[in-house]
Amino acid sequence: MYMTQCLHRTLQQNPEHLATLYGERRHTYRQFVERVARLAGALQRLGMAPGDRVGMLAHNSDRYLEYLFAVWWGGGVVNPVNCRWNVAEIVYSLDDCATGILLIDEAFAAAADDIRLMARTQPLFIYAGDGDVPAGMHGFERLIANSPAVEDAGRGGDDLACIMYTGGTTGFPKGVMQSHLNLWSACMPRMVDMPPIAGGRLLHVAPLFHVAGMARALIQFLAGESHVLVASFDAEHTLQVIERERITETLLVPSMILALLAHPHFDRYYLGSLKRLTYGASPSAGEMVEQLLARLPDIELSHSYGLTEACPVVSSNLPCNHRPEARVSGLSRSVGRGGLGVQVKIVDPHGREVPRGTVGEIIVRGPNIMQGYWNKPEETANALREGWLYTGDAAYMDEQGYLFIVDRLKDMIVSGGENIYSAEVENVLARHPSVAQCAVIGVPHPQWGEAVHAVVVRNPGAQVDAAQLRAHCRQFIARYKCPKTVEFREQLPLSAAGKVLKRVLRERYGAGAAAPAN
Structure with a gap:
């Protein structure tokens, strides 16, 4: 059970089938595997040993998929970097697992100098974007063109395949260690x-x-x-x-x-x-x-x-x-x-x-x-x-x-001794035709300990107010579960996975500050 096995299978059975399409670039599986094997060889020449971590800081592209499989083909471990982080968070993840090589595209190339300045061990940069290769970086396409293809290292089973840092709806990110067996066992069911x-x-x-x-x-x-x-x-x-x-x-x-x-x-x-x-x-x-x-x-x-x-x-x-x-x-x-x-x-x-x-x-x-x-x-x-x-x-x-x-569990609201689950309230709010998105949190309250507070994004042109939303909620759930206060925003803070960052919403109400009355 190793992740590159699927490439061998498709190369044998359907090599001319389209593998990737990105803009004007199209590669068949024959071309994709050749590029992966050459990039793996380049990574090995640049110092990637079995089990070494290689990161990528980039938007989606065909090169991102080539990076994943080239690292595994060459025996390394991928560290896909959250490109919505600030530089300090990026450097934390690189330093935490000693990532020695970092692929970076044109959208994030300007961050390379700050990463070099802040990282304990400066990574070697590979430019995986379009246009001229910045000074001090290796070029992705040049590495593929100038490197011979290498044999698949064949690492699999319990060998580490990926360190994926949690996107962080809470606290500082943790590096989740995923083996080839873990990934395979998640995909097959x-x-x-x-x-x-x-x-x-x-x-x-x-x-x-x-x-x-x-x-x-x-x-x-x-x-x-x-x-x-x-x-x-x-x-x-x-x-x-x-x-x-x-x-x-x-x-x-x-x-x-x-x-x-x-x-x-x-x-x-x-x-x-x-x-x-x-x-x-x-x-x-x-x-x-x-x-x-x-x-x-x-x-x-x-x-x-x-x-x-x-x-x-x-x-x-x-x-x-x-x-x-x-x-x-x-x-x-x-x-x-x-x-x-x-x-x-x-x-x-x-x-x-x-x-x-x-x-x-x-x-x-x-x-x-x-x-x-x-x-x-x-x-x-x-x-x-x-x-x-x-x-x-x-x-x-x-x-x-x-x-x-x-x-x-950490988002459960305890108000007047009653447990209130935010998802139940959110489901009811979401039924209102004027609500595009919503999130429910607990905010400090002098009498009940916590009060239910809703943050709502209206649909375009909608004029619904807090009283109307509370009346709507009372049709479906107990009064104590209904929002005591409602705040309207243009958008909700989201993680890279599209999850609402409730800790960001709660920051406004820290240190005992109550929600505005409405």
């Missing part, structure tokens, strides 16, 4: 549940430095199918590419889907080639699903739940559970059932499994679970206990094994 579309073209919009984007790319490579890439998300450009390249499948976060639906030219584009869309990162996407299926009624929707430590998928809610009857029953609001080979339990604070329908913490066990956190034994011991990964997510499981996320 997903392929059983959702077999890749034969002859399909997958559009990469979600960032490849994030575990969801990378894992979805690996599944497409395991299937020997084609990849179409855009540098980053732009609603109009995404619609254009889906139409022009006859995209069959993509992975998006809800904020991207909402941006597409809100685009004034959405209905001008032919999107009939799009057969399947996977979404994640939000437990309150019910109304978005209704909007999407109203516009694209024949599309297959799949919702995945996971985390970096699980490489990433824990459960999937399949297309059958997005049909009308499932949406009426509420099953479409589940995050699905545990995948093949993944054991899932809901437990109390003492680690004891709770009855079905009872809220507790999700814990997970299986061959997809990380090896641990790089150089953080205490954090590893806290997350991995007796073979189980403690996710920190609060949920309940129904009699059929479907999971329903209610909150992050």
Whole structure:
């Protein structure tokens, strides 16, 4: 079980099939494997030894996929760097796992001097962008052109494949260690549940430095199918590419889907080639699903739940559970059932499994679970206990094994002695036709300890106010759960994975500051 095996298979069976398409660049699998083998040789000549870490700080491109496989082909370990971080955070991740080589594209080349200045061990830079190669860097294309292809190192199994730093909805990032076996074991069950579309073209919009984007790319490579890439998300450009390249499948976060639906030219584009869309990162996407299926009624929707430590998928809610009857029953609001080979339990604070329908913490066990956190034994011991990964997510499981996320444990609101799960309130708010996005947090309150505070992004042109939203909520949930205060914003702070950064929202209400009364 080694990640480069899929390249050997496709090279043998379908070498002229399209591997990657990025702008005007197109490579078949024969060309892709040749470039990977040459880049692997170049990395070895530059000093990459077995197990050494190689980073990439860049937007999506065909070169990003070549980087992943070239590092593995040459025996190294990838460190995909979150390009939304500031320089201090980037340097932290590079120093933390001693990344000696860093590939960088034109969007981030200007940061190289600051990285050199701040890093304890200055990495060797490879310029993976277009245009002239900056001084002091090696050129990506020149390295491939001038380096002979090398044999695949064949590292696999429990060998370390990736150190992926958590995007950080809380605290400073931790380096999640993923082996070849971890990645393989995460991809294969997903392929059983959702077999890749034969002859399909997958559009990469979600960032490849994030575990969801990378894992979805690996599944497409395991299937020997084609990849179409855009540098980053732009609603109009995404619609254009889906139409022009006859995209069959993509992975998006809800904020991207909402941006597409809100685009004034959405209905001008032919999107009939799009057969399947996977979404994640939000437990309150019910109304978005209704909007999407109203516009694209024949599309297959799949919702995945996971985390970096699980490489990433824990459960999937399949297309059958997005049909009308499932949406009426509420099953479409589940995050699905545990995948093949993944054991899932809901437990109390003492680690004891709770009855079905009872809220507790999700814990997970299986061959997809990380090896641990790089150089953080205490954090590893806290997350991995007796073979189980403690996710920190609060949920309940129904009699059929479907999971329903209610909150992050740390985000649970305790108001007047009552536990309030923010996802429950968010789901109700999201049903209001004027609400585009929302997040619910607890803020300090002198009487109740915490009060429910909603942060809402209105749909364009909507005039809904706080009183109307509270009245809407009272139709569906108990009064004590309804927002005491509502704040309206133009946008919510999001992580690279599209998750709302609630810690950023809470920072405004630190040091005992209460939310504004309304």
